[in-house]
Amino acid sequence: MGPGAMYVTITSADGHEFIIKRKYAEASETFEAMIGGPSETPENEPLRVDMKRYQSHVLQTVCTYLIYKVYYTNSTTEIPLFPIASEMSLELVDVANYLNC
Amino acid sequence: MDNSNSSQLTVDVAISHSNVNGNNAEGVDQHFESIYSNCTESSESEEKNGNMVEQGGSVYSCVCQNKGDIACSEKCKDESNVHPLCKNFEEHNVGGIRRGTSRTLSFVNSKRARTKSLRSPKETGSSGSKKKRNNWVLKFNCARLKGGGSCGGVGTETDIPEPNVGCESCMCTSYRRTEEHHLGAGVVFEAAPRQQEFCPGSESGTSSNEDNATLAVLSPADRLIDMSKFNPEDYPIEDCDEKARQERAREIAEGVEPPPGFCPGQHIQLLCPPELTIDNLTALFQTHLSIHSAALTALSQLDVSLSPSVQRVVHTQVDYIHCLVPDLLQITSCSFYWGKMDRYEAEKLLEGRPEGTFLLRDSAQEEYLFSVSFRKYGRSLHARIEQWNHHFSFDSHDPGVFASPTVCGLIEHYKDPSCCMFFEPMLTIPLHRNFPFPLQHLCRAVVCSKATYDGINQLHLPKALKGYLKEYHYKQRVRVRRFDLEH
Numbered sequence: 001m002g003p004g005a006m007y008v009t010i011t012s013a014d015g016h017e018f019i020i021k022r023k024y025a026e027a028s029e030t031f032e033a034m035i036g037g038p039s040e041t042p043e044n045e046p047l048r049v050d051m052k053r054y055q056s057h058v059l060q061t062v063c064t065y066l067i068y069k070v071y072y073t074n075s076t077t078e079i080p081l082f083p084i085a086s087e088m089s090l091e092l093v094d095v096a097n098y099l100n101c
Numbered sequence: 102m103d104n105s106n107s108s109q110l111t112v113d114v115a116i117s118h119s120n121v122n123g124n125n126a127e128g129v130d131q132h133f134e135s136i137y138s139n140c141t142e143s144s145e146s147e148e149k150n151g152n153m154v155e156q157g158g159s160v161y162s163c164v165c166q167n168k169g170d171i172a173c174s175e176k177c178k179d180e181s182n183v184h185p186l187c188k189n190f191e192e193h194n195v196g197g198i199r200r201g202t203s204r205t206l207s208f209v210n211s212k213r214a215r216t217k218s219l220r221s222p223k224e225t226g227s228s229g230s231k232k233k234r235n236n237w238v239l240k241f242n243c244a245r246l247k248g249g250g251s252c253g254g255v256g257t258e259t260d261i262p263e264p265n266v267g268c269e270s271c272m273c274t275s276y277r278r279t280e281e282h283h284l285g286a287g288v289v290f291e292a293a294p295r296q297q298e299f300c301p302g303s304e305s306g307t308s309s310n311e312d313n314a315t316l317a318v319l320s321p322a323d324r325l326i327d328m329s330k331f332n333p334e335d336y337p338i339e340d341c342d343e344k345a346r347q348e349r350a351r352e353i354a355e356g357v358e359p360p361p362g363f364c365p366g367q368h369i370q371l372l373c374p375p376e377l378t379i380d381n382l383t384a385l386f387q388t389h390l391s392i393h394s395a396a397l398t399a400l401s402q403l404d405v406s407l408s409p410s411v412q413r414v415v416h417t418q419v420d421y422i423h424c425l426v427p428d429l430l431q432i433t434s435c436s437f438y439w440g441k442m443d444r445y446e447a448e449k450l451l452e453g454r455p456e457g458t459f460l461l462r463d464s465a466q467e468e469y470l471f472s473v474s475f476r477k478y479g480r481s482l483h484a485r486i487e488q489w490n491h492h493f494s495f496d497s498h499d500p501g502v503f504a505s506p507t508v509c510g511l512i513e514h515y516k517d518p519s520c521c522m523f524f525e526p527m528l529t530i531p532l533h534r535n536f537p538f539p540l541q542h543l544c545r546a547v548v549c550s551k552a553t554y555d556g557i558n559q560l561h562l563p564k565a566l567k568g569y570l571k572e573y574h575y576k577q578r579v580r581v582r583r584f585d586l587e588h
Contacts, residue, residue, distance in 0.1 A: 062540070065540045065543075068537060069537050069540075072536070072537045073535075073536055073537065074535055074536070075535055075536075075537075076535070077533075078436045078533050079436060079533070079534060079535075079536075079537055081433065081434040081543075082537065082538075082540075082543050084543055084544060084547045086547050086548075086550070086551050089544045089547040089548045089551070090544075090548060090560070090562070092540065092544045093541055093544035093545060093548060093566065093569075093570070094562070094566065096539065096540035096541040096544055097541055097566055097569070099540075101539060101540050101541070
């Protein structure tokens, strides 16, 4: 909860909420800057990030990617390719560019 | 193997024997020396007597082999007219065809010598000859020399002993004229076929002479090349590889044919002031500011006023088409592709790795997209991947070098070490990347696999994002226009 919270809630344009571990969210430089700085969030409130510009299906893929990134960083095994649907690739490149991940 | 080859082989072996002879068995063991001295003795005694060796063709051979010498020496005691060794080995002559007089001395291995010593000389000669010949025909494939084994230098061709396995073995072949001739053994061997003509009573004389005709040394007249019969067109001296390289160089200079539907860009004339000074630049800047408000007619007047005397025009226009890397998605999925990395970092990663370890990375130079870094000869080496006419290779200037329409295809080709020339990359063991690519890069790879360069230009995306998507592209020179030559 608050600045020491373990989880981050990401809200999409269509009202969906994605709750992911903070360490995963921090794999995105933009998220890290958003949740890492001085926050006015009360101690008993979860960390929230509004991503109202983006739809939930895109944010879901982003959350999956963040977990993939943390999991395979400094991997000693061969890293599999992260699957991306071509229909979503343009929207995803936009949000990835924004999140700098 | 043809006739000439087999004779060449025999000669080589014989020369090595005579060399042994010439060294006077220095450094050879005692056993060898005793046999060798026997051979020399026989040579001398026969010369003195002027008997069969000189009659028969001046060349004789003496081949001693291990263990056989014991049997030889025993037999030698009983002989008186002919040299003991000669007589003995004439009886056991399995290499040459038996004749009335001894012209070939052959020391054979002990097993054969012993078993054949029990037979009568004639029996031994005929049957042994066949056996031995078949043996050597199989080994040296010199079937054409069947008749030649009867006498003289060529006759010794079939008498070459089997390769000796043990170090106790001893072979010595002596050719009398070799010692005499100042030019060495080669002269004797060349002359050998002629000497066969003097072999008396040779059973296979006719056939051996026919065979020897092909081996005979050409007369001086035959050696001359008749230049009038020489047609240069039959022997083209043009190097087709060099021709292909020149063609490629011309293509690179002039560009390739543009693809169908190619639409050249607008021809832009550049106008520059005659002398570019600070004042001129200031004037140009101020003029530029006023351009926005000025009418188009005023602009043309202004240009004329700026450059009244010299008008710079474009003389050469080079057109390029930009193409996205066709297999960026496949490249991205490769575990050995490390993305942006300089050579020093690559060398650090490859240090101490086994031969053939490699990685693919982005080239630091602008005109190249990718490079491979690999271990070869105990060093970390780098090779740029070049592109020409939509094909990737390690040397686009040489059409003979392997080129692939995809980067992955190129890397795949060099995975086989047997395909790699000593100067080419050897890409056998991939060095796995230890970090995942950014989501942006993965998305770009997917977009590039579905879109074209021009297609990305038409997307409704921020300019910076478009530029990011188009980053992995190559430029293909399609045409060079010379305006001053067109008119």
